[in-house]
Amino acid sequence: MKQFKVVAAIIAHENKVLCLQRGKNKYDYIANKYEFPGGKIESGETVEEALKREILEELQLDITIQKPFLIVNHNYPDFSITLHSYLCTTNTTNFTLTEHVDFKWLNKEELAQLDWAAADIPIVKSLMQTND
Ligand SMILES: Nc1nc2c([nH]c(=O)n2[C@@H]2O[C@H](COP(=O)(O)OP(=O)(O)OP(=O)(O)O)[C@@H](O)[C@H]2O)c(=O)[nH]1
Numbered sequence: 626m627k628q629f630k631v632v633a634a635i636i637a638h639e640n641k642v643l644c645l646q647r648g649k650n651k652y653d654y655i656a657n658k659y660e661f662p663g664g665k666i667e668s669g670e671t672v673e674e675a676l677k678r679e680i681l682e683e684l685q686l687d688i689t690i691q692k693p694f695l696i697v698n699h700n701y702p703d704f705s706i707t708l709h710s711y712l713c714t715t716n717t718t719n720f721t722l723t724e725h726v727d728f729k730w731l732n733k734e735e736l737a738q739l740d741w742a743a744a745d746i747p748i749v750k751s752l753m754q755t756n757d
Pocket residue numbers: 629631632633655659660661662663664665666706708742743744745
């Protein structure tokens with residue numbers, strides 16, 4: 626089975642976290658799910674470089690990476706991912722959605738309301754339990 630190394634940015638601003646919704650997808654278990662912005666690490670890139678690049682591509686937004694959060698291994702029916710999540714901040718909430726269909730800024734307590742990609746659920750649960 627294909628195995629991807631994926632980065633995801635948990636972008637916080639004024640106590641809210643940025644959640645993005647994917648649109649159509651060939652896999653129905655991915656289509657329309659919420660996720661954190663990010664994507665596959667390309668060969669030769671560090672995790673941090675991949676994260677910065679993906680957020681510029683997807684949101685045209687410059688972020689500051691604060692620290693690593695959770696690493697999740699998840700097996701989807703057709704591929705597996707290792708999802709490296711990082712806590713990040715931004716100075717501005719001005720961004721452009723280039724690939725996603727919707728976004729929400731939610732308080733940690735509200736995160737469970739969304740229909741998350743399965744790999745993100747441990748991250749969401751962990752975020753809801755942290756105080757900082
Ligand atoms: N970006 C991102 N991808 C996630 C998350 N959770 C999760 O399961 N994924 C999955 O990880 C994979 C990331 O691939 P991607 O399609 O975003 O990567 P990419 O931008 O490099 O795309 P490409 O392969 O079309 O070039 C997708 O299958 C996506 O569904 C998440 O929180 N953020």
